[in-house]
Amino acid sequence: MKDIANELGVSVALVSYVLNGKKTDKINENTAARIKELAAKMNYSPNQIAKSLKTNRTHTLGLIVADISNLFYSSIAKYIEEEANKHGYHVIYGSAHEDPERFNSILQLLLSRQVDGLILAVPEKAEGCIQMLGDLSKPFVVIDRKFNEYPKAPTILLDNRHASATIVEHFAENGFKRLGVVTLNRKLVSLQDRKEGFVEAAMRLLGTKPFIYALEEEQMDAQIEAVIHKAIYKDKVDGLCFFTNKIAMTGLARISAIDIAVPEQLGIVCFDEAKAYNIFRTPVSYYMQPLPEMSKMAIDYLLGQIDKKENKILANPKEFIGNLVVQKSSRR
Amino acid sequence: MKDIANELGVSVALVSYVLNGKKTDKINENTAARIKELAAKMNYSPNQIAKSLKTNRTHTLGLIVADISNLFYSSIAKYIEEEANKHGYHVIYGSAHEDPERFNSILQLLLSRQVDGLILAVPEKAEGCIQMLGDLSKPFVVIDRKFNEYPKAPTILLDNRHASATIVEHFAENGFKRLGVVTLNRKLVSLQDRKEGFVEAAMRLLGTKPFIYALEEEQMDAQIEAVIHKAIYKDKVDGLCFFTNKIAMTGLARISAIDIAVPEQLGIVCFDEAKAYNIFRTPVSYYMQPLPEMSKMAIDYLLGQIDKKENKILANPKEFIGNLVVQKSSRR
DNA sequence: CTGAAAGCGCTTACAG
DNA sequence: CTGAAAGCGCTTACAG
Numbered sequence: 001m002k003d004i005a006n007e008l009g010v011s012v013a014l015v016s017y018v019l020n021g022k023k024t025d026k027i028n029e030n031t032a033a034r035i036k037e038l039a040a041k042m043n044y045s046p047n048q049i050a051k052s053l054k055t056n057r058t059h060t061l062g063l064i065v066a067d068i069s070n071l072f073y074s075s076i077a078k079y080i081e082e083e084a085n086k087h088g089y090h091v092i093y094g095s096a097h098e099d100p101e102r103f104n105s106i107l108q109l110l111l112s113r114q115v116d117g118l119i120l121a122v123p124e125k126a127e128g129c130i131q132m133l134g135d136l137s138k139p140f141v142v143i144d145r146k147f148n149e150y151p152k153a154p155t156i157l158l159d160n161r162h163a164s165a166t167i168v169e170h171f172a173e174n175g176f177k178r179l180g181v182v183t184l185n186r187k188l189v190s191l192q193d194r195k196e197g198f199v200e201a202a203m204r205l206l207g208t209k210p211f212i213y214a215l216e217e218e219q220m221d222a223q224i225e226a227v228i229h230k231a232i233y234k235d236k237v238d239g240l241c242f243f244t245n246k247i248a249m250t251g252l253a254r255i256s257a258i259d260i261a262v263p264e265q266l267g268i269v270c271f272d273e274a275k276a277y278n279i280f281r282t283p284v285s286y287y288m289q290p291l292p293e294m295s296k297m298a299i300d301y302l303l304g305q306i307d308k309k310e311n312k313i314l315a316n317p318k319e320f321i322g323n324l325v326v327q328k329s330s331r332r
Numbered sequence: 333m334k335d336i337a338n339e340l341g342v343s344v345a346l347v348s349y350v351l352n353g354k355k356t357d358k359i360n361e362n363t364a365a366r367i368k369e370l371a372a373k374m375n376y377s378p379n380q381i382a383k384s385l386k387t388n389r390t391h392t393l394g395l396i397v398a399d400i401s402n403l404f405y406s407s408i409a410k411y412i413e414e415e416a417n418k419h420g421y422h423v424i425y426g427s428a429h430e431d432p433e434r435f436n437s438i439l440q441l442l443l444s445r446q447v448d449g450l451i452l453a454v455p456e457k458a459e460g461c462i463q464m465l466g467d468l469s470k471p472f473v474v475i476d477r478k479f480n481e482y483p484k485a486p487t488i489l490l491d492n493r494h495a496s497a498t499i500v501e502h503f504a505e506n507g508f509k510r511l512g513v514v515t516l517n518r519k520l521v522s523l524q525d526r527k528e529g530f531v532e533a534a535m536r537l538l539g540t541k542p543f544i545y546a547l548e549e550e551q552m553d554a555q556i557e558a559v560i561h562k563a564i565y566k567d568k569v570d571g572l573c574f575f576t577n578k579i580a581m582t583g584l585a586r587i588s589a590i591d592i593a594v595p596e597q598l599g600i601v602c603f604d605e606a607k608a609y610n611i612f613r614t615p616v617s618y619y620m621q622p623l624p625e626m627s628k629m630a631i632d633y634l635l636g637q638i639d640k641k642e643n644k645i646l647a648n649p650k651e652f653i654g655n656l657v658v659q660k661s662s663r664r
Numbered sequence: 665c666t667g668a669a670a671g672c673g674c675t676t677a678c679a680g
Numbered sequence: 681c682t683g684a685a686a687g688c689g690c691t692t693a694c695a696g
Contacts, residue, residue, distance in 0.1 A: 090424060380674095
């Protein structure tokens with residue numbers, strides 16, 4: 001910028017005005033044109049760091065997910081990124097692997113880099129950040145999680161109870177009677193909601209409680225065989241629901257190795273979309289979250305907060321309805 | 333920082349020295365302790381933006397992949413992130429979707445944010461950036477791509493010819509005779525290398541040319557049925573190799589719908605790891621790239637360049653050997 | 665229509 | 681052992 005000003009014998013301030021399109025009505029068109037031309041010729045690109053220091057805006061959002069290599073989160077990341085880009089924002093991200101310490105450390109780093117806003121899949125035991133970010137009055141939104149202790153924290157997620165109920169209804173309509181779910185042994189409210197919604201709907205529509213199988217995340221591969229075996233041969237489950245993408249991949253791999261007819265002997269429904277569901281011997285039904293809409297709302301809300309224009313409170317928590325994609329694995 | 337200085341009646345400079353652990357031997361231990369204590373109490377965290385403006389270091393790396401929601405790239409992103417974090421660096425990323433314009437726009441944004449280094453999956457027609465980054469003397473490394481026009485650009489990727497040869501050898505050893513590959517209709521050198529390596533090895537070991545089926549990326553779903561049909565029923569292929577993760581998902585879904593015995597009638601091998609390969613009716617063999625090692629080398633090289641300590645040139649292009657994970661789909 | 669100047673929050677060579 | 685001062689590359693209220 002200095003170079004441009006010197007070359008043209010004008011002030012740095014003027015260059016700044018022209019390049020930022022400010023006061024256009026008060027600046028000589030001719031000089032403006034010369035400045036723009038030279039800037040283009042010199043391939044000038046403003047130093048955003050300096051700009052940020054002055055304006056207190058980085059046009060950067062921070063995103064913390066559990067694991068970027070997990071399809072569910074990488075899909076969210078993709079939509080968040082697309083949506084942010086539309087508004088001239090960029091995304092810095094980190095994977096916390098559900099570890100509150102890692103989460104807080106990434107959060108600190110994002111804050112020290114002055115991100116304008118945050119999108120957070122907050123792990124258990126890290127809820128404290130909600131209070132902290134509120135105190136800093138730093139815009140943020142929680143995704144895919146919900147903390148009943150913080151009813152006012154802006155929150156975007158699936159209506160998990162409703163999703164489970166939809167799945168149970170579908171099972172019931174297709175004549176499945178002994179349902180089971182495979183979930184994780186964690187306190188995450190979304191998993192709890194899925195479970196409670198499932199149980200409630202099964203009682204209501206089938207008059208029986210479903211079988212619940214909970215896995216330890218770290219020992220999933222080791223435990224899955226026993227769980228599947230018990231469900232099919234001992235509990236005589238005829239309709240099974242996998243609660244996450246990762247559980248589904250592990251469970252389906254196991255079922256793949258067994259000689260059992262899907263859907264005749266065992267119906268299957270999973271949570272979250274995956275192309276891979278179509279390479280299972282029978283294409284698998286799944287409940288799809290409306291990720292594009294959820295991402296859009298997260299970004300819209302954040303940008304509204306950042307610009308202070310809109311003071312809107314999110315109807316909280318904002319729970320989205322997805323839709324069940326029915327394939328052969330659960331259709332009789 | 334100013335607040336701390338005022339509160340304690342010392343200079344800002346002193347606070348800076350203490351908090352950055354500089355000149356420790358020359359600073360009164362007592363004052364140092366008081367400064368640290370107050371900083372902790374005030375929950376002080378330095379403004380990295382200001383720091384960067386002064387030091388010209390952002391401790392941020394830029395990563396551009398084709399599509400973050402693609403398993404292959406999200407896995408790379410995960411390892412890159414992990415490795416970068418180990419050295420106190422963060423990662424900003426973008427998905428260019430193989431579009432040179434999007435790529436350049438993201439690149440410009442990352443540069444204006446003064447990233448210290450770049451990791452790039454450069455799409456076709458965007459090779460110009462190699463020259464440009466060289467001129468800027470901004471450290472960068474190309475991953476998963478290779479441009480024969482720029483033999484000196486630091487490049488990290490799989491030894492694709494060797495990988496293909498390994499796959500063909502494996503097919504040959506297991507008695508498969510009429511091989512076929514499904515690839516994309518693109519000029520990407522890595523895909524060309526896979527193809528040429530495959531053809532060369534097939535000629536050498538089986539004395540026949542393999543059948544090559546090339547799909548348009550955008551019409552993959554529409555074209556796959558005809559391709560699979562032709563391969564199996566017309567060309568009588570008995571060993572099929574899918575050249576990317578995405579092709580494999582589409583192709584396996586199609587094969588899943590057909591009544592053909594795997595591996596008896598048709599052997600299958602894919603490129604790149606995916607848990608999903610295990611939910612196919614017969615667990616699928618795949619050639620696994622050593623992503624952790626590749627990521628580590630990319631980061632090590634970049635940090636070396638950034639720190640100017642090491643002036644090492646990458647043995648270029650650096651092509652890694654992966655390994656074939658043999659499962660039932662290709663074992664006779 | 666244009667410029668001089670202050671300042672964003674830090675770092676660091678220099679002086680004492 | 682400590683501080684005053686310049687400067688990183690911008691923006692913007694103010695003065696002319």
